[in-house]
Amino acid sequence: MSLRYGYWLPMFGGWLRNVEDERMEATWRYVRNLAIRSEQIGFDLTLLAELNLNDIKGVDEPSLDAWTTAAALAAVTDRLELMVAVRPTFHHPALLAKHAANIDQISRGRVALNVVSAWWRDEVEQYGVAFDEHDKRYERTAEWLAVIDGLWSTPRFSHSGAHYTIRNAILEPKPVRKPVVYAGGESEKAKDLIALRADAYVMHGDPPERLQPKIDDMRRRRERLAPEKPPLSFGVAGFVVCRRSEEEARREVERITNVKASARGFANYEQWLAGTQLEQRVTLEDYSVSNRGLRTGLVGTPEQIATRLDELERIGIDLTLLQFSPQAEEMDRFAIEVIAPRAAGTERVAV
Numbered sequence: 316m317s318l319r320y321g322y323w324l325p326m327f328g329g330w331l332r333n334v335e336d337e338r339m340e341a342t343w344r345y346v347r348n349l350a351i352r353s354e355q356i357g358f359d360l361t362l363l364a365e366l367n368l369n370d371i372k373g374v375d376e377p378s379l380d381a382w383t384t385a386a387a388l389a390a391v392t393d394r395l396e397l398m399v400a401v402r403p404t405f406h407h408p409a410l411l412a413k414h415a416a417n418i419d420q421i422s423r424g425r426v427a428l429n430v431v432s433a434w435w436r437d438e439v440e441q442y443g444v445a446f447d448e449h450d451k452r453y454e455r456t457a458e459w460l461a462v463i464d465g466l467w468s469t470p471r472f473s474h475s476g477a478h479y480t481i482r483n484a485i486l487e488p489k490p491v492r493k494p495v496v497y498a499g500g501e502s503e504k505a506k507d508l509i510a511l512r513a514d515a516y517v518m519h520g521d522p523p524e525r526l527q528p529k530i531d532d533m534r535r536r537r538e539r540l541a542p543e544k545p546p547l548s549f550g551v552a553g554f555v556v557c558r559r560s561e562e563e564a565r566r567e568v569e570r571i572t573n574v575k576a577s578a579r580g581f582a583n584y585e586q587w588l589a590g591t592q593l594e595q596r597v598t599l600e601d602y603s604v605s606n607r608g609l610r611t612g613l614v615g616t617p618e619q620i621a622t623r624l625d626e627l628e629r630i631g632i633d634l635t636l637l638q639f640s641p642q643a644e645e646m647d648r649f650a651i652e653v654i655a656p657r658a659a660g661t662e663r664v665a666v
Contacts, residue, residue: 321359323362328371329371332372334570343379352646356650360427363381366378382401404439501519517551520554520607561615571604606638620652
């Protein structure tokens with residue numbers, strides 16, 4: 316399977332915590348036009364992140380809702396896979412299974428789940444939802460996934476557990492195809508749960524030499540915990556800076572990582588760090604660009620970026636989850652300079 320190109324839908328109006336206006340509005344009109352255009356230029360998937368508050372531009376700024384946006388996009392796109400983030404703390408599994416199945420019907424089989432934890436205590440408290448600490452979140456998620464799978468797979472489903480009780484429930488119509496479950500996490504509990512229950516492991520940005528051991532580890536866990544299931548597939552986040560020269564790319568990275576400690580998202584970022592169990596120390600550069608996107612190394616000329624994508628593909632990456640700023644213009648550039656030449660198997664000299 317060749318590398319697929321996915322991208323983060325700009326639900327929050329941008330990805331850069333130090334740049335006020337990235338010329339990408341958090342509006343239905345912007346994301347609709349972007350999704351339609353992305354299908355035309357070679358992208359395969361879009362990830363709709365789920366937060367009720369805007370953790371990048373500041374909590375007072377707009378933040379689109381993931382599931383209602385996904386339903387609307389299902390009706391106006393034709394082939395784009397819609398990977399919708401879902402946090403078990405915020406969604407009863409039986410009701411979410413129904414929502415997802417219905418959107419999957421609308422899209423004719425293009426819905427996928429990105430299961431994530433509710434790490435942001437302020438958001439949870441504002442919305443009146445119980446906040447689970449780290450290990451309890453994964454205990455809930457394991458049960459939540461069992462309920463979802465049961466409702467999608469059987470004519471009637473019952474379940475009695477620590478968090479949810481389902482009695483002889485019927486879910487019709489079923490999804491066109493059972494949605495793929497993507498998940499990420501770096502704690503031991505998270506990795507074991509993903510190896511047992513998920514279909515794909517998605518990672519924060521990192522270079523190939525750091526990603527390879529993670530992939531090898533997750534493959535071993537899959538073989539040990541769920542040998543009856545197909546092998547996991549693997550995705551990685553990345554922020555793209557594609558320019559005519561290395562010097563131009565370097566200047567753009569300097570501009571977007573000019574950290575201001577007073578930036579509005581900094582307190583939210585600190586809460587995220589406190590609520591997660593990451594394998595690596597983070598830097599202020601990681602603060603500047605979300606999801607450790609710069610670490611993946613998709614910065615430079617089109618030829619350098621294509622070479623890095625080849626390296627990612629060789630170590631087992633099936634999917635890239637890319638961010639761009641401004642999104643529409645830079646996605647067009649990436650499609651022309653990188654996607655098209657890679658598809659054709661040719662090199663292109665930047666002009």
